[in-house]
Amino acid sequence: MGSVLIKNGRIITAVDDYFADVFIDGERIAAIGKDLQMDADKVIDAKDRLVIPGGIDPHTHFDMPFGGTTSADDFETGTIAAAHGGTTTVVDFAIQSKGESTIKGLDTWHEKAAGKATIDYAFHMIITDMPQERLPEMRKLADEGITSYKLFMAYPGVLYVDDGTLYRAFRQAGDNGTRICMHAENGIVIDEIIKEAVADGKTAPVYHTLTRPTRMEAEGVYRSIAIAEVAKVPLYIVHLSCADALEEVKRARARGVDVVAETCPQYLFLDASYYEKEGFEGAKWVMTPALREKWNQDVLWQGLAFRDLETIATDHCPFCMNDGIKNPERKGKELGIESFTKIPNGAPGVENRMSLIYNGGVVEQRISLNRFVELTSTAAAKAFGLFPKKGTIAVGSDADIVIFDPEREETISVNNPCTHHMNVDYSAYEGFKVKGFTETVLSRGRVVVEKDKLVTKGGGSFVKRALCGSLLR
Numbered sequence: 001m002g003s004v005l006i007k008n009g010r011i012i013t014a015v016d017d018y019f020a021d022v023f024i025d026g027e028r029i030a031a032i033g034k035d036l037q038m039d040a041d042k043v044i045d046a047k048d049r050l051v052i053p054g055g056i057d058p059h060t061h062f063d064m065p066f067g068g069t070t071s072a073d074d075f076e077t078g079t080i081a082a083a084h085g086g087t088t089t090v091v092d093f094a095i096q097s098k099g100e101s102t103i104k105g106l107d108t109w110h111e112k113a114a115g116k117a118t119i120d121y122a123f124h125m126i127i128t129d130m131p132q133e134r135l136p137e138m139r140k141l142a143d144e145g146i147t148s149y150k151l152f153m154a155y156p157g158v159l160y161v162d163d164g165t166l167y168r169a170f171r172q173a174g175d176n177g178t179r180i181c182m183h184a185e186n187g188i189v190i191d192e193i194i195k196e197a198v199a200d201g202k203t204a205p206v207y208h209t210l211t212r213p214t215r216m217e218a219e220g221v222y223r224s225i226a227i228a229e230v231a232k233v234p235l236y237i238v239h240l241s242c243a244d245a246l247e248e249v250k251r252a253r254a255r256g257v258d259v260v261a262e263t264c265p266q267y268l269f270l271d272a273s274y275y276e277k278e279g280f281e282g283a284k285w286v287m288t289p290a291l292r293e294k295w296n297q298d299v300l301w302q303g304l305a306f307r308d309l310e311t312i313a314t315d316h317c318p319f320c321m322n323d324g325i326k327n328p329e330r331k332g333k334e335l336g337i338e339s340f341t342k343i344p345n346g347a348p349g350v351e352n353r354m355s356l357i358y359n360g361g362v363v364e365q366r367i368s369l370n371r372f373v374e375l376t377s378t379a380a381a382k383a384f385g386l387f388p389k390k391g392t393i394a395v396g397s398d399a400d401i402v403i404f405d406p407e408r409e410e411t412i413s414v415n416n417p418c419t420h421h422m423n424v425d426y427s428a429y430e431g432f433k434v435k436g437f438t439e440t441v442l443s444r445g446r447v448v449v450e451k452d453k454l455v456t457k458g459g460g461s462f463v464k465r466a467l468c469g470s471l472l473r
């Protein structure tokens with residue numbers, strides 16, 4: 001592996017902002033300084049560009065069996081799309097099948113990803129049951145670099161676990177120095193509301209949001225925080241979507257509970273009115289939690305600016321509308337044409353996150369440039385045992401670097417070859433204009449995208465994560 005010299009760029013980390021050159025020797029950053037005179041195999045001129053740590057998306061679902069089908073991006077297409085969008089690490093979700101060992105689930109996800117990824121990847125483990133006798137598996141997972149676990153209060157009969165299971169897994173995770181990721185929504189009550197709606201013949205996509213009140217998300221956040229507090233485990237609320245839920249996080253943090261929360265671009269830029277589009281189109285945005293009333297967006301942006309929200313992930317989980325174009329043999333959203341209850345939950349976005357947040361955050365002056373880097377990279381690295389290997393630009397860190405053009409404007413579209421490499425037949429952000437765009441991407445020293453072109457395919461590796469306990473110590 002060779003060396004790369006990035007010259008004349010403006011380096012932005014979560015805390016720094018300065019002009020310097022970066023010298024990469026093999027996989028790591030070897031030197032940072034003014035006018036570096038090293039001989040390098042490749043020189044990249046980053047004049048008028050930002051040089052930022054590669055994005056870390058701590059919430060993706062590649063090749064995920066869900067909703068009667070499988071998500072449309074696998075580790076090959078998903079990581080290529082992520083790279084184009086300036087993301088150099090994803091933390092995806094391996095799934096334990098009920099009654100089977102989590103270690104078996106991990107092996108399955110290693111097989112899905114092996115040899116396919118263009119950027120680095122790690123795994124959280126989705127736990128679907130955890131009887132007392134299997135708790136030692138969680139220690140084994142941590143030794144394998146799986147140091148965070150997702151549990152669900154939603155999706156009864158599928159991924160849902162009861163409060164006893166939550167408590168057992170939380171206790172063990174806390175003892176092990178690992179972290180719990182929580183899908184916090186009261187799925188049991190929501191299922192009752194759904195039954196009432198269906199009995200009344202309310203089956204259109206808009207009923208997805210109308211049957212999932214924000215109060216039921218807030219209740220899940222409150223309850224999981226209370227259980228985590230008693231079980232003494234650091235908690236990470238995934239895909240927080242609304243003001244009601246954020247209020248519970250703020251309240252808990254104010255009394256010193258170790259809880260942080262993630263939101264996603266869909267909750268910052270899209271809203272419940274999308275479900276009212278003509279015919280079945282609203283199915284594109286059937287995801288869980290559902291899109292909320294627009295006024296929630298300002299509250300979430302404030303949460304990001306004032307540090308009540310810690311990270312921005314995509315929850316990338318794409319399903320085609322399926323006009324048979326992209327994945328003729330794989331079912332998509334059309335599974336729910338008769339009833340919103342059968343629409344596979346999830347939407348695409350892994351490729352669009354960095355531009356959306358730069359534009360909506362920095363250009364529109366809601367967050368600083370440093371906070372942009374923190375929210376899209378550094379904070380996830382810290383929360384999930386990847387820092388300082390990833391999430392910053394420093395001597396010794398992996399050379400995961402994005403050369404970002406702060407002036408370039410693009411319109412996000414399924415038809416724009418610069419903004420759509422995802423294996424899905426629509427864009428959740430169709431027609432959104434963004435300023436700020438990824439130009440060149442290095443993953444552990446390899447140039448993978450150069451001036452929009454994929455120049456290296458493959459080469460991404462599994463990252464064994466360190467323990468990721470409290471962010472408070």
Ligand code: URP
Binds near residue numbers: 289
């Ligand atoms: O709708 C979503 N979010 N699909 C993926 C599964 C999950 O709950 O994260």
Ligand code: ZN
Binds near residue numbers: 183238239
């Ligand atoms: Zn979830």
Ligand code: ZN
Binds near residue numbers: 060061317
């Ligand atoms: Zn998810």
